[in-house]
Amino acid sequence: MPQTTTYVHRFEPAPATTAGGTLLLLHGTGGNENDLMPVGRAIAPDAALLSPRGRVLENGMPRFFRRLAEGVFDQEDLVARTHELADFVAESAKRYGFDAKRVVAVGFSNGANIAASMMLLRPETLAGAILLRPMVPFEPKTPPDLRGRRALVAAGKADPIVKPENSERLATLLREAGADVTLHWSPGGHTLDRADLTAATAWWQEG
Ligand code: MLT
16 A cells, blocks of 8 residues: 655646646745646646645755755655655545546656656656756666657756756657657756746647
8 A cells, every 4th residue: 555645735626627637736946836836827727736845855945855965866765755756646636536647747946857757767647747947867777668658858058957968868868768758948047937938838738
């Protein structure tokens, strides 16, 4: 039996009965469950929104897994937290009655990294992912089967935290596992801009 995982979270049902799936909103370091609600609603007006708060605290800042330094992850914790979050999504589907096969993550920075980790470790959890400023969470020993799943990697050319080669490597990794990957470049850094949201909305509408 999976252990019941509790996250502080928000859930907003789809506005109409013609529901367009569920967005799993994953904030960046120091964020919370409120941050991405307006972004999620703007990307997908027809979706349900599930937005947990990361359970790890770094100097009081919520995150989804521990890190040893910026961009250097505690791999053991990352694996454990990835499973914990995937179990929470499965439990939430039962609790709120949404279709577990139609969950798409929208993650920013630390949230994008755990979403990428979930695609690699628990590929059944996500039909797709909008990864905003992600990096390679780890190199999988056995590639997952991501055929039929989609990902948008939204990278910044001038991102001081994620080098362009790292964004490209992530896109390649997901593509080699069979995912349909769009790599979107913004000229900016680690913060999101309007073009990211336009790309995310277009990607969602194509799906
Ligand atoms: C991470 O820790 O996931 C990355 O360094 C991104 C961040 O949260 O700043």
